[in-house]
Amino acid sequence: MTAPNPQSSKPRSPLPFNMREVVLPGDSACPGCPIPMAWKVISAVFGEKMILVIPACCSSVVVGAYPGNSLKASVVHVAFASAAAVASGISEALRKRGITDVQVIAWAGDGGTADIGMASLSGAAERNHDMIYIMYDNEAYMNTGIQRSSSTPYGAWTTTTPIIGKTEHKKDVAKIMISHGVPYVATASIAYPHDFYAKLQRAKKIRGFKFIHLHAPCPVGWRFDPKYTVRVGKLAIETGLWILYEYYDGKIHLSGPSRPYMDPKKRKPIIEYLKLQGRFKGITEEKIKEIETYVNQHWEWVKRHM
Amino acid sequence: MVKEVQIVKTGIKIPLAKPKVGVAGKTGFWRITRPIVNYDKCNKCFLCEIYCPVNVIRVEPDRGPTIDYDYCKGCGVCVDVCPSNALELIEEE
Ligand SMILES: Cc1ncc(C[n+]2csc(CCOP(=O)(O)OP(=O)(O)O)c2C)c(N)n1
Ligand code: SF4
Ligand code: SF4
Ligand code: SF4
Ligand SMILES: [Mg+2]
Numbered sequence: 001m002t003a004p005n006p007q008s009s010k011p012r013s014p015l016p017f018n019m020r021e022v023v024l025p026g027d028s029a030c031p032g033c034p035i036p037m038a039w040k041v042i043s044a045v046f047g048e049k050m051i052l053v054i055p056a057c058c059s060s061v062v063v064g065a066y067p068g069n070s071l072k073a074s075v076v077h078v079a080f081a082s083a084a085a086v087a088s089g090i091s092e093a094l095r096k097r098g099i100t101d102v103q104v105i106a107w108a109g110d111g112g113t114a115d116i117g118m119a120s121l122s123g124a125a126e127r128n129h130d131m132i133y134i135m136y137d138n139e140a141y142m143n144t145g146i147q148r149s150s151s152t153p154y155g156a157w158t159t160t161t162p163i164i165g166k167t168e169h170k171k172d173v174a175k176i177m178i179s180h181g182v183p184y185v186a187t188a189s190i191a192y193p194h195d196f197y198a199k200l201q202r203a204k205k206i207r208g209f210k211f212i213h214l215h216a217p218c219p220v221g222w223r224f225d226p227k228y229t230v231r232v233g234k235l236a237i238e239t240g241l242w243i244l245y246e247y248y249d250g251k252i253h254l255s256g257p258s259r260p261y262m263d264p265k266k267r268k269p270i271i272e273y274l275k276l277q278g279r280f281k282g283i284t285e286e287k288i289k290e291i292e293t294y295v296n297q298h299w300e301w302v303k304r305h306m
Numbered sequence: 307m308v309k310e311v312q313i314v315k316t317g318i319k320i321p322l323a324k325p326k327v328g329v330a331g332k333t334g335f336w337r338i339t340r341p342i343v344n345y346d347k348c349n350k351c352f353l354c355e356i357y358c359p360v361n362v363i364r365v366e367p368d369r370g371p372t373i374d375y376d377y378c379k380g381c382g383v384c385v386d387v388c389p390s391n392a393l394e395l396i397e398e399e
Contacts, residue, residue, distance in 0.1 A: 015356055023361045025374060026328030031336065031381035036359045064329025072325040193356055219381075227382025227395065230357055 015197055019044035027070035029062040032226025034190040034216035034233070036062065038136060039071065041193045042105065045200040048073050050103045051090055055083040055117060057109035058143045058218075059136070081116045083108040084124035087131045095130065103204065104131040110151035111141040114171045125180040125209045132203050132210045135173060138218035146221045153241075154294065155287045157279040158221075165283065169294055175301075177211040178247050184210040185247040190217070191233025192257050195244060199255075202246065215242045223278025232276055240267040240295050243302055252305040262303070264296070328377065333360065337380030339395045345370045347392035354384035354393060 022043030023036050035058060042050070051074040054060055060077055063070045078086045087106040094102055106124075108117055113135035121133065140158050141147040148158040150171040157165050177185045184206045188196040196214070203210040217233050219226040236242035237257050244255035260266045270291055274280040348370035355363040355371060362374040363384060370392065371384075385393040 015352075019356070020361065020364070024325060024327045024329075025360050025362050025377035026330055026333045027360070028330040029359060031359075031379040032383055033359050036361065037357060037383075040356070040361060064323075064326070066321055066323045068326035068329035069323040070326070070329045075323075225382070227386045229359075229381075229383055230387050 015041070015044045015193065018047045022048060022072045024070045024072060027062050028064055029058075030220050030226070032219040032229045033058075033062065034138065034218060034229055035059050035136060036070075037190045037193070037229070038134075038196070038214060038216065041190075041196050042134075042200060043071075043073065044197060045204060046073075046103045046105075049101055050074070050105055051076060053078055053083050053087040053090065053104065053106045055108050055112040056080045056143070057112050058138070059107060059109070061143060080112055082120055083112060083117055084131075084133060085120040087133070088124045088127065088129040091129045091131045106131055106133040108133070108135055109142070110135060110137045110139060110173075111149045113137075114151040114173050115149055122176075122180065125177060125182050125211065128182065128208045130207050130209070132200070132212065134212045134214055136214045136216045138216045138221060139170070140218075140221050142218055142221045154291055155274075155280060155283050157223075157281070165280070165287070172298075174211065174213040174247075177213075180209075182209040182211060183248060184208075185213075186211070186255075187213045187215070187242070187244050189215040189233045189237060189242060189244060189257075191215075191230045191237070192244065192255075195255050195257055199246060202248075206248070221279070223281075224276050228276055232273070235268065235273040235276065237261065238268045239270050239273045240264070240299060241270065241273060241291075243298065245302060247305075252302055254302065254306060262299070264299075270295070332376050333379050334374075334376045337375075337378060337398045339380045339382060340375070340398045341373060341378065341380065341382065341385050341393050341395055343371055343373070344392050344394065347390050349390050349392070351389060353387045353389065357383050357387045359383060 019040045023039045053076045083106040091104040139152050146158050147160045152166050153170045155165045186199045240261045244258040246253045352365050355365045362378045363371045365371045382395045385395045
């Protein structure tokens with residue numbers, strides 16, 4: 001890893017400069033894609049010393065086709081439902097060989113996690129294998145053409161919820177993982193790289209199963225201008241829709257960026273978030289009220305467990 | 307068909323891809339808009355570099371960002387995150 005030159009780098013950011021090294025330019029991601037943004041943060045923590053286990057999803061395409069790979073790190077491409085199971089095996093193999101400086105990371109989409117990968121995820125968590133499982137949540141099956149997943153939010157258009165949008169709320173996977181009793185669960189967002197970085201640093205120090213639910217706005221599937229990927233991510237926090245927290249030692253620790261929004265009066269109107277995205281075009285007042293109620297309930301749950 | 311294989315210690319043959327810049331080619335060709343820098347306005351905050359999804363921005367502490375236009379996809383994320391309006395998105399020729 002190239003160490004930062006103290007003379008030529010006056011980093012105001014606490015992100016170390018190996019952020020520069022691992023994600024190689026010229027990958028197949030759509031412009032404005034959140035996936036490589038997140039990988040830069042992950043590589044700032046682990047450098048090349050990581051093994052990413054990736055089931056079928058956009059990320060499999062983003063890293064490029066054989067014989068090239070856009071990441072200067074090991075990637076294992078696996079079948080859709082098996083990310084957590086394969087990562088369990090790799091993690092145990094490393095342990096048996098006494099390799100302790102390589103991080104196993106299962107990196108799966110919301111479809112691969114909240115839907116089809118749920119059983120293997122639950123098994124790996126119950127066995128408490130030493131890994132970090134990151135669910136990057138672009139809230140639909142993007143790779144196959146924007147079909148709804150159980151993590152698609154209420155009211156959102158997808159190609160399989162074409163007329164009135166989705167009529168069910170988003171599945172709360174972080175909550176499900178908390179009830180597995182694993183040592184570390186966190187929510188994060190690609191719009192807050194420093195917060196995500198701090199969470200990965202904490203997860204790195206904990207042995208056992210760590211789960212991070214990463215909010216990842218997708219310009220293609222959510223129908224917004226690619227320049228707004230970060231803006232949309234931030235609005236999700238500022239409207240209180242997405243809450244950043246960590247769960248360890250039996251309780252929830254609210255993260256810095258979300259703290260102001262514990263007070264409902266400080267939250268921006270939800271419409272600010274929705275109106276940037278074509279997938280919520282034409283959403284009714286009634287549905288916005290329903291989303292508001294859901295958000296308030298989620299906040300109450302978070303507060304109760306703090 | 308897999309043509310190139312690497313033999314790992316176990317003797318099992320697996321197709322092994324290698325890290326490569328430009329797996330999708332020179333992605334600068336995708337660009338329909340181009341970010342340009344106004345160095346006078348830049349406060350060297352590094353935000354554009356941190357967020358750029360293609361990892362093509364390098365902020366020099368005494369100058370500001372340089373952008374590798376061979377691969378920049380022109381998404382405009384850097385322009386939107388810049389707190390001091392030092393970046394502007396223009397139409398690509
Ligand atoms: C068993 C199986 N079923 C279906 C598919 C087709 N498939 C490939 S990627 C994908 C969508 C993945 O969605 P998600 O996990 O949310 O990742 P995203 O593409 O949104 O990043 C599907 C359905 C598959 N590869 N394997
Ligand atoms: S569809 Fe979305 S998540 Fe998938 S590569 Fe494109 S921008 Fe990224
Ligand atoms: S336009 Fe997008 S790809 Fe180009 S430098 Fe800015 S953030 Fe990076
Ligand atoms: S985000 Fe703007 S101000 Fe900050 S380093 Fe980049 S160009 Fe300069
Ligand atoms: Mg998805």
